[in-house]
Structures are given as structure tokens and as C-alpha cells.
Amino acid sequence: MIELMQVTKCFNAGKSNEFTAVDSVSLTIGQGLVTVLKGPSGSGKTTLLTLIGCMARPSSGRIRLNDINASFFPETSRKGGFDISSLPERFLTEIRRDTFGFIFQQFNLIKGITVLENIMLPAYPTGRGHALFRKRALELLEMFNISRHETSRVEWLSGGELQRVAIARALINDPAVIVADEPTAHLDSKLSCEFMEIIGNLKAEGKTILIASHDPIVYDSRLADQVIEMRDGRITGSGLVS
Amino acid sequence: MSSFINRHRNIIDFALSSLLRRKIKNISLLGVYTLIIFVLASLIFFVHALRREAALILKNAPDMVVQRLMAGRHELIPVDYGQKISSIRGVQDVVPRLWGYYFDPAIGSNYTVMVPRDNMVQPDNIIIGTGVARVRKASVRDLIAFQAYDKTPLLLMIQQILPYESELVAADLILMSEQDFQSMFNLPKGYATDLAVSVANPRELVTVATKIAEQFPDTRPILKSEILRTYDSVFDWRGGMMIVIMSAAILSFIIFAWDKATGLSAEERKEIGILKSIGWETSDVLFLKFWEGIVISLSAFLCGVLLAYGHVFFFSATIFEHALKGWSILYPQFRLVPAIDAFQLTVLFALSVLPYTVATIVPAWLAASADPDAAMRS
Numbered sequence: 001m002i003e004l005m006q007v008t009k010c011f012n013a014g015k016s017n018e019f020t021a022v023d024s025v026s027l028t029i030g031q032g033l034v035t036v037l038k039g040p041s042g043s044g045k046t047t048l049l050t051l052i053g054c055m056a057r058p059s060s061g062r063i064r065l066n067d068i069n070a071s072f073f074p075e076t077s078r079k080g081g082f083d084i085s086s087l088p089e090r091f092l093t094e095i096r097r098d099t100f101g102f103i104f105q106q107f108n109l110i111k112g113i114t115v116l117e118n119i120m121l122p123a124y125p126t127g128r129g130h131a132l133f134r135k136r137a138l139e140l141l142e143m144f145n146i147s148r149h150e151t152s153r154v155e156w157l158s159g160g161e162l163q164r165v166a167i168a169r170a171l172i173n174d175p176a177v178i179v180a181d182e183p184t185a186h187l188d189s190k191l192s193c194e195f196m197e198i199i200g201n202l203k204a205e206g207k208t209i210l211i212a213s214h215d216p217i218v219y220d221s222r223l224a225d226q227v228i229e230m231r232d233g234r235i236t237g238s239g240l241v242s
Numbered sequence: 243m244s245s246f247i248n249r250h251r252n253i254i255d256f257a258l259s260s261l262l263r264r265k266i267k268n269i270s271l272l273g274v275y276t277l278i279i280f281v282l283a284s285l286i287f288f289v290h291a292l293r294r295e296a297a298l299i300l301k302n303a304p305d306m307v308v309q310r311l312m313a314g315r316h317e318l319i320p321v322d323y324g325q326k327i328s329s330i331r332g333v334q335d336v337v338p339r340l341w342g343y344y345f346d347p348a349i350g351s352n353y354t355v356m357v358p359r360d361n362m363v364q365p366d367n368i369i370i371g372t373g374v375a376r377v378r379k380a381s382v383r384d385l386i387a388f389q390a391y392d393k394t395p396l397l398l399m400i401q402q403i404l405p406y407e408s409e410l411v412a413a414d415l416i417l418m419s420e421q422d423f424q425s426m427f428n429l430p431k432g433y434a435t436d437l438a439v440s441v442a443n444p445r446e447l448v449t450v451a452t453k454i455a456e457q458f459p460d461t462r463p464i465l466k467s468e469i470l471r472t473y474d475s476v477f478d479w480r481g482g483m484m485i486v487i488m489s490a491a492i493l494s495f496i497i498f499a500w501d502k503a504t505g506l507s508a509e510e511r512k513e514i515g516i517l518k519s520i521g522w523e524t525s526d527v528l529f530l531k532f533w534e535g536i537v538i539s540l541s542a543f544l545c546g547v548l549l550a551y552g553h554v555f556f557f558s559a560t561i562f563e564h565a566l567k568g569w570s571i572l573y574p575q576f577r578l579v580p581a582i583d584a585f586q587l588t589v590l591f592a593l594s595v596l597p598y599t600v601a602t603i604v605p606a607w608l609a610a611s612a613d614p615d616a617a618m619r620s
Contacts, residue, residue, distance in 0.1 A: 050615035055519060090523060096614070097521025108516045111509075112263030117256070121517070124252040125526040127245030169520070 001031035001208055002052060002177070003081075007061035009047050009233075021047040023233035024061070029210060030226065031067065031176075034203055037212040038219045039230035045212035046181050048230070052210065053100045053179045054092040058085055065095070067176075097122060101170030103180035107162045109154040109169070116141070116150045119168045126173060133172060140168035144198070160191040167198060177208045184215045192217045199223055253526060257533035272542050274498060279546025279594060280553070281491045286586045287554040288562060291578035296473040299411050300466060304337075304438035305447055307464045308454060318433040323458060327439060330453050332446040338434030340423050344388065344416070349377050355416045357423045365419045367401035373413030375403045391428045398422060439463070487562075495594060499601040506605040514606060518614035527610040528603055535602030539595040547587070555580045 009022040022044045029035045029052070037045040050056045051063060066081030084095060101122075109118045116137055123133035141147045144164040149157060154165060163183070170178055178199075184192035192215060199209055200223050211218055219227050229237040261268050308327065310319035324336040340357040353374055363369055368386065370378075380386055380400055388396045404412045423429070439454075441447050451463040514527050522530075553559060555578055 047615075055615035056613055093518075093521060093523045093614075096519075102520060104519075108519065110513055110516060113259055117259060121256070122520040122522075124256055125249055125522050127249040127252075129248055130252055130255065173521070 001066050002029040002210075003027070003062075003064040003066070004052070005062045005064070007048075007051060007058045007063060007085075009044075009051055009056065010059040013059060021233050022051065022058070025233075025235055026061075027228065027235065029208065031208050032203070032206050033225035034199060034209040034211070034221075034223050035226040035228065036219045036221075036224045037210070037228050037230055038214060039236075040214060042232075043230040044233035045230055047233075049179050049181055049210065049212050053102060053177075054084055054087075054096040057092075061085065065099070097126065098173055099175055099177055101173065101175040101178045103163075103166050103170050103178065103183050105182040105185050107166040107186075109162060109165060111155050112153060114151050115146065115154055115157070115165050118154055118165055119172055121172075122169060123172050136174075137168070137172060140171055144168055159186055160194065163187060163191065163195060164198075167195075171202075175207075177210065178202060180209070180211045180213075182213055182215075183211060184213060184218055189217065196221050196223060249526075250529065253529050254533050257530050257537065260530070261534055261537060268538065272538055272545075274494075275538065275542035275594075275598070276545045276549070278491050278495050278498065279543055279590070280549045281487060282590055282594075283547045283550035283587075284553050284559060284562065285487055285491075286590060287550055287582065288559045288578070290583045290586065291554065291581045293474065294581045295578065297470065300470055300473070303466050303469065305441050305444065305466055306439040306451060306454075307339075307469075308437040308439055308458075309462045309464065310436075310458075310460055311462050312460065316436075318429065319436055319461065321432050321434050323461070324434070324437045326457070327437065327454055330450060330457070332441055332443060332450050333439060334442045335440040337438045339436050339438050340420060340429070341435045342423075342427055344426070346378075346388075351377060351414070353414050353416050355418060355423065355426070357420045358417050361419070363401060363417050363419050365421045366398060367419070368398045368422070369402045369404060369417040370400055371404045371412040371415040374416060375400075388426060390426050396422070396426055492593075495597075499597050506609060510606075511609045514609045515612065515614065518610060518612075524607070524610045528607055531602050531606035532599060535599040536595075538602075539598040543591060543595050547590075551580070551582075554578060 004025055004027040007022060007025045007027075008020065011019045011021060025044075025048060037048060039045055047056075051058050062083050062085050064081050064083050084092065087095075110121065116134070119137040119140060120133055123136075126133075138147070138150070141150055144167065146161055146164050146168070149161060149165075154162065157165065163186075170180075180199075184195055187195060196217060199211070199221075203209060203223060211224075213219060218224070228235055308319065308323070310317045310323070319338075321338045324338050327333055328336045337359060342355050344353045344355050345351075346353060357363075358369075370380070370386075375381065378386060382400050382403060384400050385397050386400065388398065390396045398418065404415065418426070439450070441450050447465055447467075451465060454461060454463045517527055517530075518524070553561065558578070
């Protein structure tokens with residue numbers, strides 16, 4: 001579903017402090033599978049996630065998405081997929097909003113507004129009716145057992161509850177791919193296992209899941225279909241788990 | 243189309259909730275902004291209404307006033323100048339006028355004393371303005387004691403108090419008979435304060451004025467249009483207090499807008515990054531900031547303008563009274579007739595709402611132009 005061919009990402013190119021975060025990475029991420037990027041801090045996992053998630057463009061190489069619905073791309077050509085490496089920012093935003101759901105390490109929820117509003121945020125610019133995505137947000141609250149916090153502000157919630165709100169927000173636009181960056185970094189073992197249970201449910205629904213983590217609860221999980229090991233921006237080992 | 247409307251409706255919805263969560267900051271912003279608009283709009287309303295009143299009053303003023311000058315100062319004019327002026331072709335009527343100022347030591351205020359044209363005041367009687375009645379606590383048929391030029395007392399009875407509507411021009415006015423005027427000031431016989439000249443054809447005014455100036459080199463003809471021009475420059479935006487208050491208000495607004503423009507907090511920057519990372523376009527973020535700016539600036543503009551309207555037209559511009567209404571103890575108490583200059587209001591709108599909105603959008607645009615992956619690294 002997602003193919004990376006010789007993808008490189010350089011920061012401060014041509015300057016004395018040039019730094020290559022991702023170096024000639026080629027990779028295929030299968031549809032409906034859980035792929036874990038494993039490696040120490042600074043190994044390029046997060047940068048690779050931002051490239052796949054259309055948050056940044058690679059310095060070189062190609063990233064190809066298959067079977068993605070995008071309004072700017074003719075329906076007849078969708079089967080063959082399209083290259084996102086050089087798309088304009090507007091198109092990347094549309095793909096990011098409709099295809100990917102992000103779960104950030106720091107959760108990145110907005111303080112001062114309610115849990116419900118936080119969950120609905122990615123849906124605001126889609127042009128869908130407010131009632132429609134509000135209904136979806138309420139269903140997600142129900143699904144993650146946090147309905148009682150609907151009108152609470154996010155700063156009043158515990159770490160585990162914040163995590164669930166972040167997951168609900170990632171799912172509001174019903175994306176095909178879930179991207180999670182170090183999702184268990186701020187959770188204890190029990191909450192980390194709960195998180196993996198949720199991932200299991202999403203996998204069962206057919207979502208493609210991409211997680212960057214150096215937590216054994218994640219990369220040793222039986223849910224991980226593919227574990228890719230990274231170091232210094234390069235893939236040092238990968239393989240299908242089962 | 244419905245998708246476009248929905249998108250904006252959703253963004254406005256979030257803008258409102260975003261404003262509400264920074265209640266104290268935004269209410270203080272709104273308060274300061276409203277105050278600035280209130281000061282500026284009050285000045286605009288007040289000055290425009292005064293100019294309008296002045297124009298209405300001067301409608302009935304004589305076409306031309308002829309004064310005599312001596313050593314560059316206003317001097318009494320011989321009445322026989324009037325007879326000679328009436329013989330100039332085009333002159334319809336010449337009326338000698340008697341007026342002067344009287345200082346009342348009991349109150350410490352100055353009155354304007356005049357002899358009306360049509361003998362409407364009987365000898366030993368006076369007609370007074372509401373301001374005089376107020377400070378002297380006097381009513382009709384009361385006697386008021388004045389001092390004549392030789393310090394002898396002069397007792398005059400109030401025949402009438404001028405109607406309230408004339409307060410703007412007549413608050414300090416005392417009308418008396420020519421006989422009492424002479425008793426009070428001892429003007430030399432055959433002299434008047436000035437001459438009111440009417441001209442049949444307004445187009446001939448300048449020609450007549452030139453002829454008068456040529457025939458009587460010691461006189462100064464003042465045309466009605468010149469008086470209007472003087473009023474205009476007194477009440478114009480360039481005039482005295484007006485420019486001081488206006489400059490202070492505009493300066494405050496610039497500081498305020500500048501602070502806003504440079505004051506995007508780290509939290510706001512982070513929020514913009516989050517919004518971009520979860521799929522908001524740069525234009526969505528700009529719309530959000532635009533609506534936030536519009537809600538604040540438009541509310542402040544409307545509140546400021548409404549408060550200014552009430553202040554000027556219902557409370558007689560109480561705050562500016564001492565600065566703008568005059569220097570006398572006898573402040574006129576009047577209600578201005580509501581008169582709004584749409585052009586000036588539009589300029590105020592353009593100079594306040596638009597810069598504020600731009601000041602809100604520009605820093606947001608700079609923050610929103612950053613790559614969305616910044617949120618991943620925060």
C-alpha cells in the first residue's frame with residue numbers, strides 16, 4: 001500500500017550543519033498490517049513517519065501511495081497509486097487529513113477546549129456537517145470508554161485518558177492509516193498493554209498501522225506484522241514477524 | 243457550496259470557542275480596543291455635530307459684518323458709516339449692532355450682552371440664556387443686580403429666559419434694551435459695536451465687501467463664509483484638543499496593534515503547529531485567526547461606536563466637556579442633535595478594524611507557514 005524507494009531526508013542541505021536523518025530507505029508497508037519502526041533515539045524513525053504521513057517532503061527518492069482516495073487525483077488512476085514526494089502542500093494536507101490519523105508522542109491535544117472539541121478538530125476543515133462528525137466523535141468517545149469526559153477539558157485527564165482522546169482524534173476522519181510516534185513513551189506497562197489492545201481492534205477493522213517505538217511491549221507484540229529496525233537513518237534489519 | 247459554508251461555519255465555531263478559553267486576555271483586549279474606539283468615535287460625533295450646529299446657527303447670521311479696526315484691534319464703528327455703506331449698489335440693509343461682554347464678579351463668569359434688533363426687550367428688563375439663569379439661580383420676574391461702568395448698581399428684571407434649544411449659542415447671553423446697554427457701558431453716542439450688512443444678491447457679496455474695504459480703509463468686512471470657515475478650522479480634526487486626543491488614541495491603537503502583531507505566544511504557535519499536523523491547511527489557520535480578529539475588532543468597533551453615540555448625544559459628551567466646550571464657568575448644557583458623518587465612521591472602521599485584523603493574521607501566517615512536522619518534534 002505504501003512504497004518507499006531510496007528515500008533520503010537531509011536537513012540544512014549545503015550548510016556546515018547538514019544532517020541526514022533518513023538515508024536511502026526503501027520499504028513496503030502492507031495494507032491492513034501493523035508495521036513497527038524500531039530503533040534508538042535519533043535513528044530516523046520519527047522523520048520517516050513524517051515523510052510517510054505527508055508532513056514533510058523527502059530530499060530525494062519516491063514515496064508512493066496505492067488505493068488512496070484523493071479528490072485531486074482521477075478515480076481511474078487510483079488503482080496504480082501515485083507519488084506524493086513532490087505534491088504541492090495543499091494536496092499533501094488533504095491526504096494527511098483524509099488518509100492518515102496521527103497519534104503523537106506528546107499527544108498534542110489543545111488545552112482549554114473540551115475533549116469532544118479536541119476529537120472533532122481534524123474534521124473542522126473537511127467541510128462535513130457539524131452534526132455528522134459530532135455524532136462520529138460521540139461514538140468514538142463511547143468506543144474508548146471516555147464518554148464521561150465529553151465536556152471536560154483535556155488538562156484534567158490522566159495519561160491513559162489523554163492517550164485514548166488522541167486515538168479518538170486520529171480516527172475522526174476514518175483514515176485508512178494510523179501513524180503513531182512513540183505512543184507508549186508516557187504510559188506505564190498496564191496502559192501500554194491497553195494501547196496495544198486498541199491497536200489490535202483497529203487492525204481487526206482493517207486499518208494499516210505504522211508505529212515508531214523502542215518499547216518492547218510494542219515491537220515484541222504479537223500484533224506486529226512487520227518490524228523494521230533503524231539506526232543512523234538507515235534500515236539495519238527488517239522482517240515479517242509471523 | 244455547502245461544503246465551503248460548512249468549512250467556514252466549523253472554523254468560526256472553533257474561533258469562538260478559542261476566544262472563550264482565553265477569556266481574561268480577550269476581554270481585556272476587547273476593553274482596551276473599545277475604549278480607544280469610544281474616544282475616537284466620541285470626538286468624531288461631537289465635532290461633527292458641533293460643526294453642523296454651527297452651520298445651522300450661521301444660516302441666520304448676517305451676510306457680512308463690518309468692524310472698524312484701530313491699531314489692529316476691534317474698535318467701535320460710527321453709525322454714519324452704515325448710512326454710507328447702504329448707498330453702495332447691491333447693499334440691501336445695514337443694521338448697527340450693540341454688543342459686549344460683562345464680567346460678573348459674584349459668579350466669576352463672563353456674559354455676552356446684546357441689544358436685539360427689534361426692541362423685543364423693554365427698558366429695565368432683560369432676557370437671559372439658560373446658563374445665566376442657572377448660575378444666578380434666577381427665574382422670570384427676578385431682579386438681577388449688575389454694576390454699571392461707574393460701579394453704580396443697575397437692577398434689571400428678567401422678562402424671559404431663552405428656550406433650552408438655544409443653549410449652545412445663548413447659554414451666556416443677556417439681551418437688554420439700548421437704553422440699559424448705554425447705562426451699563428456708556429458707549430459714545432453715534433457709535434455701534436459693528437454693522438450687520440445684508441446684500442440682495444449673494445454673488446455680489448465679495449464685490450460689496452471690496453467696495454466697503456476701499457471706501458472705508460479702517461474697516462474689516464467679515465463674510466459669513468469666512469465665519470463658517472473659521473468654525474470649520476476650530477472644529478476640524480486639526481484643531482487644538484482634537485488633534486491631541488486623536489493622536490493619543492491613535493498612538494495607543496498602534497501600540498496595541500503592534501503588541502498583538504508581535505505577541506503570538508509560544509502556546510499559540512504550538513497550537514497552529516498541531517492544527518497543521520492534523521490536516522488544517524495554512525488557509526484554514528488564517529481563516530481561524532481572521533475570524534478571531536474580526537470578532538474582537540468588530541465587537542469593539544460596534545461597542546465603542548454605540549457607547550460614543552450615547553456619550554455624545556445622550557450625555558452631552560460629559561467626559562470631554564471641560565476640554566472641548568469652552569473655557570468659561572458657564573458651560574452650556576445642551577443635547578446635540580444626532581448627526582453622523584458616514585465617511586468619517588468608514589475611515590475609523592478602515593483605520594481600526596482592518597489594521598487589527600491584519601495584525602492578527604500576519605504573525606499567524608508566519609507561524610502557519612512552518613512545516614507541519616514541527617508538531618511531531620515538540
